[in-house]
Amino acid sequence: MIFPMIINILILSSSAHLSTANSEITPRPFEKIYAFGDSYRYSDGPGSATGPSSFAYVSNLPYGQTFFHHPTNRYSDGRLVIDFVAELLSLPYLPPYLNATADKSSGVNFAVAGSTAIEHEFFVKNNLTRDITPESLGTQLSWFTEYLESQGCIDTKATPQKCRAVFDEALIRVGEIGANDYGYTVGSSVSDETIQELAIKRATDFLEILLYKGAKYVVVQGLPPTGCLTMAMYFFREDYRDNIGCVESVNKQSYSHNTIYQAKVEVLRKQFPDALIVYADYWNAYSTVIENAHNYGFKELYKVCCGSSGGKYNYDSSGPCGSPVSTHTTPPFQYLLSIKKKSQ
Numbered sequence: 001m002i003f004p005m006i007i008n009i010l011i012l013s014s015s016a017h018l019s020t021a022n023s024e025i026t027p028r029p030f031e032k033i034y035a036f037g038d039s040y041r042y043s044d045g046p047g048s049a050t051g052p053s054s055f056a057y058v059s060n061l062p063y064g065q066t067f068f069h070h071p072t073n074r075y076s077d078g079r080l081v082i083d084f085v086a087e088l089l090s091l092p093y094l095p096p097y098l099n100a101t102a103d104k105s106s107g108v109n110f111a112v113a114g115s116t117a118i119e120h121e122f123f124v125k126n127n128l129t130r131d132i133t134p135e136s137l138g139t140q141l142s143w144f145t146e147y148l149e150s151q152g153c154i155d156t157k158a159t160p161q162k163c164r165a166v167f168d169e170a171l172i173r174v175g176e177i178g179a180n181d182y183g184y185t186v187g188s189s190v191s192d193e194t195i196q197e198l199a200i201k202r203a204t205d206f207l208e209i210l211l212y213k214g215a216k217y218v219v220v221q222g223l224p225p226t227g228c229l230t231m232a233m234y235f236f237r238e239d240y241r242d243n244i245g246c247v248e249s250v251n252k253q254s255y256s257h258n259t260i261y262q263a264k265v266e267v268l269r270k271q272f273p274d275a276l277i278v279y280a281d282y283w284n285a286y287s288t289v290i291e292n293a294h295n296y297g298f299k300e301l302y303k304v305c306c307g308s309s310g311g312k313y314n315y316d317s318s319g320p321c322g323s324p325v326s327t328h329t330t331p332p333f334q335y336l337l338s339i340k341k342k343s344q
């Protein structure tokens with residue numbers, strides 16, 4: 001599933017967790033954030049978004065209408081989780097890495113909407129390239145490496161001081177990654193087991209490299225209950241629902257993915273005892289919102305507020321939000337899934 005939607009909940013109290021563990025007195029604020037993951041689109045410029053056609057509409061209204069009052073190339077009506085994290089730490093919103101002129105002194109966002117954990121070549125090999133974002137976690141790592149080199153940091157052994165300057169006051173957030181890998185292979189001959197194994201391996205290897213390079217404070221986010229996303233709700237029959245009303249098999253899949261991923265994170269904690277690695281439980285945060293929707297002001301949990309076709313979910317893969325045929329309802333902030341987007 002592609003993850004354009006971002007729920008306006010804060011999944012982690014990163015500053016509290018991370019600082020209390022490290023100092024007894026005053027929490028020391030982070031000076032920078034480096035973010036990775038999916039669903040945060042970089043752009044070369046307004047209206048010139050490259051990549052898959054279904055990603056061509058993020059520069060159009062209604063994206064951004066409620067909070068920023070104009071589209072900001074976020075796949076959201078409002079702020080993304082990373083924006084709330086930046087606010088909590090009194091830091092500016094992170095610029096995307098590919099914006100060469102942006103001020104990157106308070107951090108960089110390397111995440112890309114539609115990004116996969118597994119390298120693009122895998123999808124090419126399996127004939128699954130239609131409308132897939134080519135940038136994977138590996139791409140994000142090469143951008144980050146490029147960035148580190150520009151700061152003189154190779155790794156903690158070769159260039160300890162330069163790397164300390166990059167990492168000492170930095171929060172690293174490895175946001176949700178992997179849901180697109182499953183989404184892109186739905187209905188193909190690639191099994192979910194293969195995706196699970198490869199996606200977790202790629203994400204774990206990625207973390208290991210970050211830690212080896214010198215990362216000290218890392219927040220690792222798992223998958224949400226992907227069976228609650230509109231695409232899953234639309235494609236699976238009504239009798240395959242679980243106790244929170246979502247697609248049972250898909251939710252089980254993301255749950256088990258997270259369980260294995262957390263075990264791998266635990267191994268990394270032992271391997272890098274000087275680093276602090278926090279797991280952000282997206283799955284339970286999201287299900288808590290689903291189960292207590294009214295307390296959070298949400299009226300629609302599964303239907304998209306911006307899409308086409310009408311019907312129960314207003315879902316039509318050929319009329320993504322922001323495209324000429326889509327319509328949107330107001331107010332979008334009462335919708336958990338504020339936009340719909342084409343997937344394959």
Ligand SMILES: *[C@@H]1O[C@H](CO)[C@@H](O)[C@H](O)[C@H]1NC(C)=O
Pocket residue numbers: 043044045046095099100101102103
């Ligand atoms: C890049 O960053 C600069 C400086 O913050 C900003 O003015 C510009 O709009 C950004 N470009 C894009 C395409 O977002």
Ligand SMILES: *[C@@H]1O[C@H](CO)[C@@H](O)[C@H](O)[C@H]1NC(C)=O
Pocket residue numbers: 125126127
């Ligand atoms: C991909 O498509 C090509 C050409 O249609 C075909 O020869 C090949 O077997 C396909 N590969 C897979 C993994 O389906």
